[in-house]
Amino acid sequence: MLERMSPDLAQRKQAAVTILFLEARYLDDKEWDSWAELYEPDAEYWAPSWLDEYDTADDPNTQVSFIYHDSRSQLQERISRIQSRKSITALPLPRTLHMISNITTSEEEDGLVVARSNWTTHIFDPRVQKQYLHFGTYEHVLKPSDGRLRIARKKIIIMNDRIPSILDFYSI
Amino acid sequence: MSIHASISDLVDDRPGDQAFHVARRAFTDPLILDLELSHIFESAWSFVGLTTQIPKPHDYITTFIGRQPILLMRDGQGHVGCFLNTCRHRATIVCPFKRGRQKFHVCRYHGWAYDSAGKNTIVTEMDDGQYPPSFKDADRNLLRVARFENYRGLLFASLSADVPPLSDYLGDAKAFIDLVADQSPVGELEFVPGEITYTFDANWKLQFENGLDYYHFNSTHASYVDILNQRAKSGTSGPLPQEAPDETEGQGSFSFDHGHAVNWSIKRQSRYGRPLVTDPAYLAELKVRVGETRIKWMLRQRNLTIFPNLQIIDISSAQLRTWRPLAVDKTEMTSHCLAPVGESAEARRVRIRNYEDFFNPSGLATSDDNVMYEFCQTGYEARAGNTFGHLRGLANGPISSSGHAQELGISPVESAFGKPAFGGETNFHPGYREWRRLLQRHVDGGADA
Ligand code: FES
Numbered sequence: 306m307l308e309r310m311s312p313d314l315a316q317r318k319q320a321a322v323t324i325l326f327l328e329a330r331y332l333d334d335k336e337w338d339s340w341a342e343l344y345e346p347d348a349e350y351w352a353p354s355w356l357d358e359y360d361t362a363d364d365p366n367t368q369v370s371f372i373y374h375d376s377r378s379q380l381q382e383r384i385s386r387i388q389s390r391k392s393i394t395a396l397p398l399p400r401t402l403h404m405i406s407n408i409t410t411s412e413e414e415d416g417l418v419v420a421r422s423n424w425t426t427h428i429f430d431p432r433v434q435k436q437y438l439h440f441g442t443y444e445h446v447l448k449p450s451d452g453r454l455r456i457a458r459k460k461i462i463i464m465n466d467r468i469p470s471i472l473d474f475y476s477i
Numbered sequence: 478m479s480i481h482a483s484i485s486d487l488v489d490d491r492p493g494d495q496a497f498h499v500a501r502r503a504f505t506d507p508l509i510l511d512l513e514l515s516h517i518f519e520s521a522w523s524f525v526g527l528t529t530q531i532p533k534p535h536d537y538i539t540t541f542i543g544r545q546p547i548l549l550m551r552d553g554q555g556h557v558g559c560f561l562n563t564c565r566h567r568a569t570i571v572c573p574f575k576r577g578r579q580k581f582h583v584c585r586y587h588g589w590a591y592d593s594a595g596k597n598t599i600v601t602e603m604d605d606g607q608y609p610p611s612f613k614d615a616d617r618n619l620l621r622v623a624r625f626e627n628y629r630g631l632l633f634a635s636l637s638a639d640v641p642p643l644s645d646y647l648g649d650a651k652a653f654i655d656l657v658a659d660q661s662p663v664g665e666l667e668f669v670p671g672e673i674t675y676t677f678d679a680n681w682k683l684q685f686e687n688g689l690d691y692y693h694f695n696s697t698h699a700s701y702v703d704i705l706n707q708r709a710k711s712g713t714s715g716p717l718p719q720e721a722p723d724e725t726e727g728q729g730s731f732s733f734d735h736g737h738a739v740n741w742s743i744k745r746q747s748r749y750g751r752p753l754v755t756d757p758a759y760l761a762e763l764k765v766r767v768g769e770t771r772i773k774w775m776l777r778q779r780n781l782t783i784f785p786n787l788q789i790i791d792i793s794s795a796q797l798r799t800w801r802p803l804a805v806d807k808t809e810m811t812s813h814c815l816a817p818v819g820e821s822a823e824a825r826r827v828r829i830r831n832y833e834d835f836f837n838p839s840g841l842a843t844s845d846d847n848v849m850y851e852f853c854q855t856g857y858e859a860r861a862g863n864t865f866g867h868l869r870g871l872a873n874g875p876i877s878s879s880g881h882a883q884e885l886g887i888s889p890v891e892s893a894f895g896k897p898a899f900g901g902e903t904n905f906h907p908g909y910r911e912w913r914r915l916l917q918r919h920v921d922g923g924a925d926a
C-alpha cells in the first residue's frame with residue numbers, strides 16, 4: 306500500500322535523497338569544504354569496527370571504531386591533513402567513485418529525517434596501480450537547519466573490514 | 478654459493494668496523510620468506526592472545542602462527558589450551574569462527590567432535606567403519622602446540638619445543654610489559670572490543686623496523702605533527718604529561734636477548750595526552766603503589782618489539798599489534814586497543830579516541846607508515862648498492878649500561894641514548910642477529926642431517 310505523504314514531507318524526503326547524492330559527488334570531486342559544510346557543527350560521524358562475524362560495535366565509548374568524530378571540526382582536521390601535501394596517503398590521492406542505492410527514508414520527531422542506504426566506493430590508487438572497493442550501509446540523520454537539511458549524524462557500516470593500507474573519509 | 482653463506486651475507490654485522498647493513502634481497506626474495514615462516518614464525522615463541530579474551534569456561538578464539546591455524550580454548554576446569562585448529566580425520570578447520578563459547582567443536586566434514594579440552598569425543602559411525610584395531614587406541618585428540626606459556630595474561634605459543642622457557646625468552650623485556658599491566662588496579666590487561674585487520678603490500682620486516690624507528694616521525698608524520706601542534710595551540714589536546722626539570726630530554730632504547738627491543742623518549746612536555754593523566758586521583762594512588770620511578774616510565778612513550786611479530790606501543794593510547802606474512806611483499810596486521818582492566822570510564826574513552834586518532838589504516842599516523850612500507854618495498858627491488866638505514870647510533874655505542882636501565886632494575890644487552898632527534902637504529906640490530914641465527918641454525922642443522 307502506498308502511503309500518502311504531505312507535500313512538505315515528500316519535499317523533505319526528496320531533500321534527504323539529494324543530500325546523499327550531493328555528499329557522494331563532493332567526495333568524489335574532492336570538494337572537501339563543501340562536503341564538510343553538509344554537516345552540523347556538532348555532527349557525529351561514526352564508522353564502527355566489527356566485534357565478530359555478525360555484529361558491529363554499538364558503543365563508541367567502550368568499543369573501537371575505525372573512525373569516530375563528534376564534531377565537524379574533526380572532519381576538517383582530516384581534510385587539512387590531506388590538503389597539507391604532507392601526508393603521503395594523499396600524494397597522490399586515490400580516485401574514488403561512490404555509488405548509493407536502496408535509499409529508504411523515515412520521518413522522526415522534530416523534523417529529523419533518517420535515510421538508510423547501501424553504498425559502494427570504487428577506489429583506484431594511481432600510486433600503486435591498484436583498485437579495490439569498499440561497501441556497506443549508511444544511516445544518515447538529517448536535521449532541518451537554516452531552511453535546509455544538514456547531516457546531524459552519519460553511521461557507516463563497512464562490510465569488508467579487512468583494509469588495504471589506508472581508509473579515510475573519502476574511501477567510505 | 479651455499480645457502481648458508483648466502484644467509485650470513487644478508488646481514489653484514491661488523492661492530493669492530495662500526496658497520497651494519499641488511500641486504501636488499503632480505504625484503505624481496507620469496508625463498509627467504511619461506512625460510513622465515515618455517516624457521517622463525519613457526520619455530521619461535523609467538524603471541525597468540527590474552528587470557529582475558531577467553532575468561533569463561535569453553536570460551537575460544539582462533540588465530541594463526543605463521544601459516545598454521547590455531548585454536549585457543551578454556552576448558553570446563555578453567556585451563557587454557559592451545560591447539561592446532563585442524564581435524565584429526567582429514568585436516569578440516571575444526572573451528573571456523575573468530576571467537577565464541579562452545580563446549581564441543583564438531584567438525585562439519587564427517588562429524589568428529591572435540592571437547593573444549595581438545596579431547597576427541599566422537600568418531601561418527603566408528604563401529605561400522607572397519608577401522609584397523611590400532612585406530613581405537615590411537616590418540617585422536619586435537620594436536621597441542623609444542624610449548625604454551627603465559628606472562629601477565631599474555632599467551633605465547635611455540636610450534637617448536639626447541640625454545641627457551643618464555644620467561645627467559647622475554648628476559649628484561651618483561652619490565653616493559655609490566656609497565657603497561659601495572660597501570661591496572663588489578664594488574665591485568667584486556668583488549669577493547671573491536672579488532673582491526675589490515676594489510677600492506679610490503680615485507681613484514683618493514684613493520685618490525687618501523688616500530689623501533691623514531692627517526693621517521695617528524696618526516697613521515699609531518700601532517701600529524703601539524704595537527705598535534707594545532708590542537709595544542711587551540712587548547713584541545715587535554716592535559717599533557719611533563720617530565721621533571723632535572724630529567725635530560727632525549728631518546729633512547731634498550732635491546733634484549735632474542736631480538737627484542739624498546740624505544741622510549743624523554744620530553745619536557747609530551748605531544749599527546751595519556752589515559753592515566755585524565756584521572757589524577759587514580760594516578761596519585763598508583764604512584765603510592767608502584768613508586769615515582771615507574772610512574773615516570775609509565776608516562777613516557779614506549780615502543781616495545783617482541784621478536785618476531787609483536788609490538789606494544791604505549792603512547793597516547795596503547796596498541797598491541799601482531800603481523801603475519803602472506804607473501805614476501807604482503808603482510809596482514811592485527812591491531813587491538815590494549816587497556817588496563819579496571820580503568821575509569823573517562824580514561825577508557827580517552828584511550829579509545831587516542832587509539833583511533835593515531836593507529837590503524839584509518840588513523841592519522843599509521844596510514845602514512847603503511848604507504849611508506851609500500852614505497853620501501855618497491856625501492857628495495859633496486860639491487861645496486863647498500864642501504865645506510867641501520868647506522869644511527871653506531872658512532873657512540875651501543876652502550877652496555879645506563880642510568881636509565883639501572884633505575885628500572887634491568888640489564889639490557891645494549892642501550893642507546895641521544896638528543897631528542899637522535900632516532901637511533903642500533904636497536905634494530907639484535908632483531909637481525911636473532912633473525913640470522915634462527916635461519917642459520919636451520920641451515921646448519923639441515924647440513925648435518
Ligand atoms: S575431516 Fe573432520 S571429520 Fe572428516
Ligand SMILES: [Fe+2]
Pocket residue numbers: 687693694697698842843846
Ligand atoms: Fe610511524
